[in-house]
Amino acid sequence: MEEFEIDMRPLRARIQKEDLETKFKDPDSNLRIVFVCAMWITGFDVLNLSTLYLDKPLKNHTLMQTIARANRVYPGKTNGLIVDYIGVFRNIQRALSIYATPESGASIDDIIKEKEELVELLISTVKQTRKFLEKLDLDIDELLKAADTEKIRLVDVFTNRILQDEQTKKSYLDFASDAYQLYKAVLPEPKAEDYYQEVTAFKVIASRIKEVIEEEADVSQVKKDLEDLLDRSIKAGEFVIKAPKLKDLSQIDFEALRKFFDDTENKNIAAESLSAELEEKIKEMTRKNKLRKRFLDRLNSLIHEYNSGSRDLDSFFEELVVLAKELSKEDARAIKENLTEEELAIFDLLLKENLNPNEVEQVKKVAQELLAKLKTEKFVLDWKRKEETRADMKITIRDMLYDNLPEPAYSEQDCEDRTQKVYFHIYDNYIDANVNVYS
Numbered sequence: 001m002e003e004f005e006i007d008m009r010p011l012r013a014r015i016q017k018e019d020l021e022t023k024f025k026d027p028d029s030n031l032r033i034v035f036v037c038a039m040w041i042t043g044f045d046v047l048n049l050s051t052l053y054l055d056k057p058l059k060n061h062t063l064m065q066t067i068a069r070a071n072r073v074y075p076g077k078t079n080g081l082i083v084d085y086i087g088v089f090r091n092i093q094r095a096l097s098i099y100a101t102p103e104s105g106a107s108i109d110d111i112i113k114e115k116e117e118l119v120e121l122l123i124s125t126v127k128q129t130r131k132f133l134e135k136l137d138l139d140i141d142e143l144l145k146a147a148d149t150e151k152i153r154l155v156d157v158f159t160n161r162i163l164q165d166e167q168t169k170k171s172y173l174d175f176a177s178d179a180y181q182l183y184k185a186v187l188p189e190p191k192a193e194d195y196y197q198e199v200t201a202f203k204v205i206a207s208r209i210k211e212v213i214e215e216e217a218d219v220s221q222v223k224k225d226l227e228d229l230l231d232r233s234i235k236a237g238e239f240v241i242k243a244p245k246l247k248d249l250s251q252i253d254f255e256a257l258r259k260f261f262d263d264t265e266n267k268n269i270a271a272e273s274l275s276a277e278l279e280e281k282i283k284e285m286t287r288k289n290k291l292r293k294r295f296l297d298r299l300n301s302l303i304h305e306y307n308s309g310s311r312d313l314d315s316f317f318e319e320l321v322v323l324a325k326e327l328s329k330e331d332a333r334a335i336k337e338n339l340t341e342e343e344l345a346i347f348d349l350l351l352k353e354n355l356n357p358n359e360v361e362q363v364k365k366v367a368q369e370l371l372a373k374l375k376t377e378k379f380v381l382d383w384k385r386k387e388e389t390r391a392d393m394k395i396t397i398r399d400m401l402y403d404n405l406p407e408p409a410y411s412e413q414d415c416e417d418r419t420q421k422v423y424f425h426i427y428d429n430y431i432d433a434n435v436n437v438y439s
Helices: 009-017 020-025 060-069 088-099 115-135 140-145 148-162 166-186 190-213 219-229 254-263 267-288 290-308 313-331 341-350 357-378 387-404 412-429
Strands: 051-054 081-084
Touching: 051 060, 115 140, 115 166, 115 190, 140 148, 140 190, 148 166, 148 190, 148 267, 166 190, 190 219, 190 267, 254 267, 254 313, 267 290, 267 313, 267 341, 290 313, 290 341, 341 357, 341 412, 357 387, 387 412
Parallel strands: 051 081
Antiparallel strands: none
């Protein structure tokens, strides 16, 4: 290298003393480019590697391994870009014939696509997405040409229209995802920039839909997408729906919830948002008490009726509000019964129909005393892993139920059935007294 006035000694010292492998794999490291002869071509995984430049002859196994370096799955990465300077890809088909299994049916077209082909796919997908929106009487150009504050309103108009039914929602999300993935795949191709505004608009609308239907959606991504579409002087934080939330059901004003629905222009958004929040709340409540699954079954039935057309939007929302009211009562039932959530779950498993008030109180007492005994005496270290501790847990539950549940209301079979239910409840939800779904 001296002929080119390059002093290799400092570079060689870094190679010998530094952990360059770890640095290159770190997406936050400033080591972004490496020149490789052989050692990092095979058996070296960098999941976030996006671009590979080939300038040496490769074939067969080495060629397949080299291509795979840029083909690893990584969050936000849709594909790898391979720049072939000397025509190495002529050897791909031969390598596939040797190393691809007959069952896979792999061909060169499955693994590598020319940039021009991807650009054509991008153009075609953008056109298809436009036509899909046009069928809904939505013009993406109207959104793109609008002033920034109007853009925010139109995003909700588009979202509301797309949320009219499950199939329309799914189809749009597929189109938007395909367009975005193809756009990223062809970068840094200059032709891709011609479609930046449209693809970004598609993605903003898709992000908005996901924010409505997914309670745990990453709102920061919605804001980032929106900032790409808007003038940077407009705060993306303004892009919110001012609907009541269901975090604390006891604080919900159901009349205000209904009035919000009646007053909003975007009723599909309101209904989808409430449905998604109810689903999240029910799952949270069911995690602590499996018998609450009936609420989820009811919600799914309502959604099915709405999607099948047997229930209109107003009726659907009204039933969602009724369900929310019932969830509010269920959420407060532990306090009403003077039990903790843990005790309530066991009480519900023990309870049977046609008990008199005194018997109900006795069952409550059994639930409380049983849980207390298990917590203080039976949750030993790794109790689930040892046959004798599992057996001891089950025997303790059975003995307490046989000895304390009111007779003759509870038969031997009742006690045996409830022993099984309580045991499986404890097994599924408790590691020990302090580590469990209630802690």
